[in-house]
Amino acid sequence: MIDLILFYIGVALVFIGGVMDILATIGFFKFKEFYTRLHAATIGSIGGGLYPLIGVVFIVLGLDIDYNLKLVFTGTSIIAAGIIALATPAGSHILARGVYRSREESPSVIIDRLGEDLERGEME
Amino acid sequence: MNRGYSVSIVVFTIILAVVYLVYTGSYGLVEITIALLVGVGVSLVLAPDLILNPSKMSPRRFITAIYYLVKYFTIIEAKAHWSVLKLILMPSAKYNPAIVRIPYSVTSDYSILLISNSITNTPGTVVIDVDEKRKYLYVHWIDATSVEDQEARKSVSEEFENYAYKIFE
Known part of the structure; x- marks a missing residue:
């Protein structure tokens, strides 16, 4: 019984992850600008990358397989999820900073506090 | 070597060993020995830089x-x-x-x-x-x-x- 519940929780998480990946792709085409596309990329990496890995953990725990195999698959998935959670924000942060600082693309925003502070010289 | 330093080494070693063991997924005696030895080696080098205030660990x-x-x-x-x-x-x-x-x-x-x-x-x-x-x-x-x-x-x-x-x- 508990195996079946774990298995279906895992399948639901993997399914949600796939749907999020598709929606993030649609978001990439809908948003027209670099900075707003970054938010769609975050959906792809957390909703479409981390949640399916947690789903794999639940699926493997619910399967009727050897105990050692369960340990290997759950452990690898958990560590990979942790690395994704730690590393992807660093990636999108450095992308945003690099594009902003190089003036490659000026953001179309209602207010730009960073630009104001850079112009006034309060932030180097 | 004061008390805070050794506490931070022990805690850091345990964290590193647990991450290694979870990642490999095998909990034999050899694996645990390797995990603890490598963990002690790495934390002797890195723990003083990574854990600045050991008294805050709780x-x-x-x-x-x-x-x-x-x-x-x-x-x-x-x-x-x-x-x-x-x-x-x-x-x-x-x-x-x-x-x-x-x-x-x-x-x-x-x-x-x-x-x-x-x-x-x-x-x-x-x-x-x-x-x-x-x-x-x-x-x-x-x-x-x-x-x-x-x-x-x-x-x-x-x-x-x-x-x-x-x-x-």
């Missing part, structure tokens, strides 16, 4: 950190995902992207990392730049409800900052 902070992780990856992430998915799914969605300035008051590097990673990991907000002298984060916010510093802090980072105080400060 089980209560670990439990708060785990509680925060579970809450963050279920409730907070789900809300943020839904708010950006609505913008993607509605054909005529209006949104106001803005780069807002968010003040923070934490001091340690770990707290700044926790706050800015939490902000960037939620869809809808991305940290663009950090000013460590004046203690500001510059955040690109896809649907800004307010452009004033304190108002923006309330809706973007106040909850993360409260937990950063409990976990790292």
Whole structure:
């Protein structure tokens, strides 16, 4: 019984992850600008990358397989999820900073506090 | 070698060994020995730089950190995902992207990392730049409800900052 519940929780998480990946792709085409596309990329990496890995953990725990195999698959998935959670924000942060600082693309925003502070010289 | 130094080495070794054992997935005697030996070697070199104040380590902070992780990856992430998915799914969605300035008051590097990673990991907000002298984060916010510093802090980072105080400060 508990195996079946774990298995279906895992399948639901993997399914949600796939749907999020598709929606993030649609978001990439809908948003027209670099900075707003970054938010769609975050959906792809957390909703479409981390949640399916947690789903794999639940699926493997619910399967009727050897105990050692369960340990290997759950452990690898958990560590990979942790690395994704730690590393992807660093990636999108450095992308945003690099594009902003190089003036490659000026953001179309209602207010730009960073630009104001850079112009006034309060932030180097 | 004082007490805090050895405590930080022991804790860091245990963390490293647990990560290694979870990753390999085998818990034999040989694996545990390798994990502990490598863990001691690495933490002898790195622990003094990574754990600056050993007296701050306590089980209560670990439990708060785990509680925060579970809450963050279920409730907070789900809300943020839904708010950006609505913008993607509605054909005529209006949104106001803005780069807002968010003040923070934490001091340690770990707290700044926790706050800015939490902000960037939620869809809808991305940290663009950090000013460590004046203690500001510059955040690109896809649907800004307010452009004033304190108002923006309330809706973007106040909850993360409260937990950063409990976990790292």
